Amino acid sequence: MSPTAGRSRDPSRGRERAARILDAAEDLLLRHGARRVTVEDVAVGANIGKGTVYLHWETREKLFAAVFDRAVARAIAELLVAMRTRPSTCLPHHFAHDYFLAVMHRPLLRGLLLADPELLGRLARQHDPAWDERHHLVSERYFRLLAEYGVLRAELGADEVAYAFQATFEGFVRAEGELAGGENPALRSAAQPAVATLERRADLLARTVELAFENNRPVAADELRLLAADVVDLFTDLVDRRGFADLVDRRGFADRADRAELGTPAAS
Amino acid sequence: MSPTAGRSRDPSRGRERAARILDAAEDLLLRHGARRVTVEDVAVGANIGKGTVYLHWETREKLFAAVFDRAVARAIAELLVAMRTRPSTCLPHHFAHDYFLAVMHRPLLRGLLLADPELLGRLARQHDPAWDERHHLVSERYFRLLAEYGVLRAELGADEVAYAFQATFEGFVRAEGELAGGENPALRSAAQPAVATLERRADLLARTVELAFENNRPVAADELRLLAADVVDLFTDLVDRRGFADLVDRRGFADRADRAELGTPAAS
DNA sequence: TCTTTGACCAGATTTCATATCTGGTCATAC
């Protein structure tokens, strides 16, 4: 459209544009679903040429993955803020509660976690194994940390709690899909849920996690602050590195600071 | 209802044959998956004519549903035996433990609950709403019963526990699918599970349920026996009526005793 | 008369060839 007068060496320009592409993609994704969104649509939505999109992401799928990554990053960022504000948020039951709501309030993540085929097309669950691995590692470290601080029930191994927590959390997440009509689109919005509000369901999840996995012995406030700081570090690391394997600038102008943003120009 | 003379030779013959059809169908289902099994295959496997199959079930899908129904009935029957032998089995955490294992040890049910598309074809999750409703009702009554006997945590409503229990249970079930390679067939049998054995995972589920939903106050042995009897009645009712809406003989020769069997001739 | 059967048919599913669309590339303009 309007070719930029004077090529810019300014890296922040690239990052800003990447964000604009992600914005456009997210908007289209939510409105039409992955199926019906073409790279050209996104380019038009971001007021750039189609080829330019490919300067930022190698493939369409990686672009969409980046959109989801950003949504995840934002959800986790929200949690991190909460943890800094109120350290107890790092305790598993608070964590589960807040993360559950953070996901359910984001249509993109709801769709991702509930594997909504309409939203995702065949993109559903095409998880990068590397991400799963990292996720698993962080989860493991999180629970090991909790164990060290004496937050968890002593009779359970950290990896066992990690497993059971994951199963429980996903059970509650999937239950949301169920009562939204999940697999069978014909059954949308059945009467009324057994437990009326989303908030209450989040509470139930939190109670379950607290009673099943946590030690009922209270943690000292300063201990809790230390733990929270460690957990924040852990998750910050997760978010920062998220998906960067193929987003790191090959020409090397993506520096440390760039890691806070996704989609820095990557083509050669 | 006494059958008119000469009308039907021997009702038990019909039931026996129905069982043979189900056996043949189950065998083929497990070996080839719903996709590849035709009604004719089943008829041949049961040594009868194709039309005869339709004297027992109106449609192919109802036949397959009956196969699954029988598997469910057998799993529940197994639980009922356990409950009579050891009344504590009716407590939610024992129940979850045993039901989890009963399902996981039955390939048909594993496939059903994990919605294995290879096994089920597009049959997956084409649940009869009536069944869901009945299931829901029984679950509700089960937890209300538990509440009355003071087994559940007092601060939670029976329906809330029912919801949370269901979510948790399904979470653990789905986790099994996950580590079997679930949705992405390419990722079959990843390394080794975080929690090594199926038994241990069942234990984790049981602990979670016990701690999260049950009152830690022990129940007197005789109280427990009464509760178990009630629960056995409840589930017996569920199993007996299972799927009978369209299996009940229209000519009326399916009597009370028939309810223990599925697939009594139903054509006009 | 009532039960059982298998040939039969409509409609569903698969196949295969053709047309269309779109992800990704690259020569060109800036």
Add this chain to the structure above:
DNA sequence: GTATGACCAGATATGAAATCTGGTCAAAGA
């Protein structure tokens, strides 16, 4: 060195023809 959009191969949609199979029913058998 950066940005672009015309271009192309391969993916995907379309549709016609061939095949298969669920379900029916007239007739044979008890």
